[in-house]
Amino acid sequence: xxxxxxxxxxxxxxxxxxxxxxxxxxxxxxxxxxxxxxxxxxxxxxxxxxxxxxxxxxxxxxxxxxxxxxxxxxxxxxxxxxxxxxxxxxxxxxxxxxxxxxxxxxxxxxxxxxxxxxxxxxxxxxxxxxxxxxxxxxxxxxxxxxxxxx
Numbered sequence: 001x002x003x004x005x006x007x008x009x010x011x012x013x014x015x016x017x018x019x020x021x022x023x024x025x026x027x028x029x030x031x032x033x034x035x036x037x038x039x040x041x042x043x044x045x046x047x048x049x050x051x052x053x054x055x056x057x058x059x060x061x062x063x064x065x066x067x068x069x070x071x072x073x074x075x076x077x078x079x080x081x082x083x084x085x086x087x088x089x090x091x092x093x094x095x096x097x098x099x100x101x102x103x104x105x106x107x108x109x110x111x112x113x114x115x116x117x118x119x120x121x122x123x124x125x126x127x128x129x130x131x132x133x134x135x136x137x138x139x140x141x142x143x144x145x146x147x148x149x150x
Contacts, residue, residue: 040079047130076100090146093113095109106124
């Protein structure tokens with residue numbers, strides 16, 4: 001075996017040893033977190049977003065302005081998206097929060113953009129089991145509440 005091949009084998013063994021030693025809980029948690037974030041994004045794209053798109057025409061026809069904020073990381077353990085609706089001086093935001101630690105999907109409704117100013121919150125464990133109809137109903141209730149205040 002040539003010296004260069006021996007050297008490469010030695011480097012490969014060293015890399016493998018380092019890789020095995022660095023498989024810590026943190027790396028495992030990071031991997032699980034990134035996997036969860038991909039699941040959240042897929043769920044948002046396949047289940048939540050189509051329901052929001054269905055509302056777009058309704059909102060426009062009724063002089064409501066809706067703006068969808070796509071998923072963005074709130075902190076390392078939470079993915080969040082939102083729907084903002086304005087009607088006159090009324091502004092409401094519906095947040096879709098996917099929590100990595102609790103494996104929970106929450107629909108948090110706020111008055112204005114301050115997330116601490118909560119009006120109501122619905123929480124679902126095993127969010128993948130939420131049907132399109134349930135998501136549509138949650139959004140419908142949210143939009144209806146804007147009318148009730150306005």
